[in-house]
Amino acid sequence: MEDLNGKIALITGAARGQGRSHAVELARHGADIIAVDICSQIAGVPYPMASREDLDETVRQVEALDRRVFSSVADVRDLAELTRVVDEGVAELGGLDIIIANAGISAPAPTLEMSDDDWSTMIDVNLSGVWRTVRAGTPYIVAGGKGGSIVMISSLAAMMPNNNIAHYAAAKAGLVAFMKVLAKEQAPNGIRVNTVHPTTVATDMVLNDATYKLFRPDRDAPTRDEFEAAARTLNALPVALTESVDITNAILYLVSDTGRYVTGTTHVVDAGGAL
Secondary structure: OOOOOOOOEEEEEOOOHHHHHHHHHHHOOOEEEEEOOOOOOOOOOOOOOHHHHHHHHHHHHHHOOOOEEEEEEEEOOOHHHHHHHHHHHHHHHHHOOEEEEEEOOOOOOHHOOHHHHHHHHHHHHHHHHHHHHHHHHHHHHHHHHHOEEEEEEEHHHHOOOOOOHHHHHHHHHHHHHHHHHHHHHHHHHHEEEEEEEOOOEEEOOOOHHHHHHHOOOOOOOOHHHHHHHHOOOOOOOOOOOHHHHHHHHHHHHOOOOOOOOOOOOEEEEOOOOOO
């Protein structure tokens, strides 16, 4: 039921972390991949972002599975650039069936201390960037006439409020309403649209000093162990972090025939965090 042979998937933020996991596992199940990442630093993001070498490693891992992959650098804040890359990827691989809008950033700050740029950049990447990804890719799924699947990576933060992430939470919550409208619009085309809502995931976006401080404001320089002790208290299950593959497994369900009648839903992978 999770056979993706003959399918082509567009994945943003594919250079590392969740994006790489999604690309490699979908390839393992037979899909060819269009892998996109900015591969440069965004001003205001407090941790090193992915590099071109990271994206090349994703390509290497997909090709090692004997799947085709088209990779390119593109910024989801630039519709023309993103559209060009998607056009080129579809032309090379021959179509599009799946979109995983995964690219995102984190930059914690108290609401009243954020600058206009802090707010605008977060919304532009984490919300508007998903719209641009959908805008660039969905017409190709429609044109294919076979239906397809779109997954937007939201967050538990869209459902559970926490301090210092107002812009992040607003963007991730906005994806839910966007997803539901798109699911209704695209249902006649057989295109299913869902959001996935992870709790903390062990990626570079989480495993950094800014996030550690977010979870442990009582410490001047919290360690990973101190961060994990705090993160563990937020989950009902006795874990501090999920792994990228846990999110990928949810996506595999949604984009394959196992989830063929699932659309318009918020799929939570949170170790019981919402409890």
